[in-house]
Amino acid sequence: MTLTDVSYYVRKYYPFVILGVICLLILYYSIRLTILYVESQKVTPLFINTTFGRIKKPHLSEATPSAGLTFKLDTIEGVPTTATPAARVFFLPPSQARFGYKEKVFLIAKTLGFNADNNAYKLITNQAIFTEPKQKLTVDIRNFNFSYRYSFEEDVDLINQAVTPETAESQENALDFFQSIGAYPQEFAQGKTNVIFLRYNPENKSIAILKDNLRANLVEVDFYRPDIEGFPVISPKYFNSQHYVLMLFNKDGEAKILRANLQFYPKSLEQVGVYPLKTGEEAYKELTDGKANVVSNPREKKSIIIRKMFVGYLDPDIYQDYLQPVYVFLGDENFVAYVPAISSEYLTD
Numbered sequence: 001m002t003l004t005d006v007s008y009y010v011r012k013y014y015p016f017v018i019l020g021v022i023c024l025l026i027l028y029y030s031i032r033l034t035i036l037y038v039e040s041q042k043v044t045p046l047f048i049n050t051t052f053g054r055i056k057k058p059h060l061s062e063a064t065p066s067a068g069l070t071f072k073l074d075t076i077e078g079v080p081t082t083a084t085p086a087a088r089v090f091f092l093p094p095s096q097a098r099f100g101y102k103e104k105v106f107l108i109a110k111t112l113g114f115n116a117d118n119n120a121y122k123l124i125t126n127q128a129i130f131t132e133p134k135q136k137l138t139v140d141i142r143n144f145n146f147s148y149r150y151s152f153e154e155d156v157d158l159i160n161q162a163v164t165p166e167t168a169e170s171q172e173n174a175l176d177f178f179q180s181i182g183a184y185p186q187e188f189a190q191g192k193t194n195v196i197f198l199r200y201n202p203e204n205k206s207i208a209i210l211k212d213n214l215r216a217n218l219v220e221v222d223f224y225r226p227d228i229e230g231f232p233v234i235s236p237k238y239f240n241s242q243h244y245v246l247m248l249f250n251k252d253g254e255a256k257i258l259r260a261n262l263q264f265y266p267k268s269l270e271q272v273g274v275y276p277l278k279t280g281e282e283a284y285k286e287l288t289d290g291k292a293n294v295v296s297n298p299r300e301k302k303s304i305i306i307r308k309m310f311v312g313y314l315d316p317d318i319y320q321d322y323l324q325p326v327y328v329f330l331g332d333e334n335f336v337a338y339v340p341a342i343s344s345e346y347l348t349d
Contacts, residue, residue, distance in 0.1 A: 048086060051273040054348045055089065055322050057340045058314045060236050060293045066337055067290030073306050080280030083311035087341065088229065090323040091271035092316075095142035097126065105139050108181045112137055112148055112257065144183055148260040152248075156202050158256065162248040165219035167195050173255040174221035174245040178262070185264050190226035191233070194241070195219060218258070220246045225315055234312040234328060238295055238336045242317040263317040275324075276343040280309065283327035283339045292329065296336040304331040311341055 073080065098104075105128045109116040114130050114137060122129045123141070130137040134155070139146040152158060171193055178184040197216035199208045210216050222241035225233040235241045246259040278286075286292055287306075297304075308330040313323055325341040340347055 047274055048276060049272075049274040050346055051271070052089065052091065052322070054346050055275075055324065055342065056320065057347050057349060058316065058322075058324060058326060058338070059318065059320055060295060060338065061318060062236070063293035063295050063338070064297075065290055066287055066292035066294050068302065069290070069294070070303050071284075071288050071306055071331075072304070073284065073309075075306065075308055080284035081309060082277075082280040083231070084277060086274055086276050087231070087311070087325045089273040089275050089325075089342070090267035090269075091273075092265045092319070092321060092323055093268055093271075094319065095140075095265075097141050101141045101144075104144055104182065105141060108139055108144070108146055108183070109137055111177070111181050112260070143265070145263045146183070146260070147263075148257070150256075150258045152200070152258045153202070153205050158248070159200055159202050159217060161250050162217035163251055164213055165197065165216055165247075165249050166213065169249070169253075170195055170219045170221050170247070173247060174223075177245055177255075177257060177260065178223075183262050185266065187225045187266075188223045188243070191224040192226075194222040194224070196222065196240070198246075218246060218248050220244055225313075228313050231325060232310075232312045233315050234326075235315055236295060236317050238328070239334070242315070265316060265319055265323075267323045275346055277311070277325065277341045278327070278339075278343055280327070282344075283341065284309070284329075286339045287329055287337060292337040292339045294335075294337045296334050299333040301333055301335065304335050306331045314338065 075081070105121070106116045109119070109121070109130050113135070114132060116130070119130055119132065122131075126140055126142050128139045128141055130139075135148070135150045137146060137148045174193075175184070178188075196219070197210045197213045198218040198220060199210055199215050200206070200218050201208070207218070213219070220240070221244060223243040224235070224241050227233065242261055242263045244259075244261055245257060247255045247257050249255055306329050308328075310328055311325050312328050314326045315323065327339040327341050329335075329337045329339070331337075
């Protein structure tokens with residue numbers, strides 16, 4: 001066979017060789033995808049460890065029951081979905097007052113601008129309270145959770161001097177503040193941060209949430225715990241975290257903290273249970289039966305269309321024994337409701 005013959009046959013059969021290789025690759029990856037799909041559909045045996053026995057339902061101080069409301073499910077799936085048959089439950093160890101707490105309490109007060117050297121605080125139960133004409137600070141001496149409020153509503157000059165806040169600058173200042181007072185939980189470093197731009201109108205004393213920073217004169221930075229085994233960690237108010245800093249920036253680029261809040265309860269990594277969860281159908285029935293906790297219904301609607309449901313871990317803003325999962329129902333007009341996700345036989349009121 002001459003080189004001319006070889007060249008002829010190569011040109012003649014080359015497209016068929018390429019087509020054959022492509023067909024083999026398609027067959028190979030089809031088999032791989034089929035195997036992966038079959039593996040994903042296998043039911044993994046549950047390892048249930050109800051070490052805490054029956055546990056208390058999560059407490060939501062500002063929630064209202066879903067009784068009196070009607071619901072229609074309009075999700076992508078079209079039916080209530082079950083996220084997982086079981087999930088971990090974490091114990092939240094209670095805190096005790098620590099030796100030398102006064103130094104930490106005064107550090108927080110001084111950082112926020114209190115004349116802490118001369119301003120004696122009131123100690124009510126476990127709460128150290130600092131009060132000045134325009135500001136108030138409350139610190140829990142057991143865990144140093146705190147709440148700070150500055151009466152910026154009356155400080156028109158301060159508001160008028162505010163400049164447009166930037167995302168990166170806002171995040172940096174909020175982080176620096178928490179770190180400066182030693183109140184930055186390590187979990188926040190793995191969690192997400194959310195920046196919310198706001199505009200305060202001193203004439204009618206109203207605050208509007210903005211889509212961007214173009215007209216903003218205030219900014220809120222929210223901190224969240226990281227996801228737990230793929231499930232998001234949510235706050236009692238859903239749209240905002242209870243760990244946040246509200247501030248404004250003046251023309252010199254200096255940040256003025258107007259409000260700050262931290263209500264964080266560390267979870268134990270040693271005392272952990274694994275509890276069976278309700279099915280999506282059971283959770284949805286509790287919603288329609290009026291047993292859900294409505295945490296947001298700003299329009300006070302009576303007929304709600306549910307657009308999404310999923311499971312998340314509720315990060316409590318008041319001390320509770322456990323960090324546990326809940327079913328989350330999201331509807332139109334910022335409607336949000338929670339249903340305890342732990343199987344009812346393991347829950348108590």
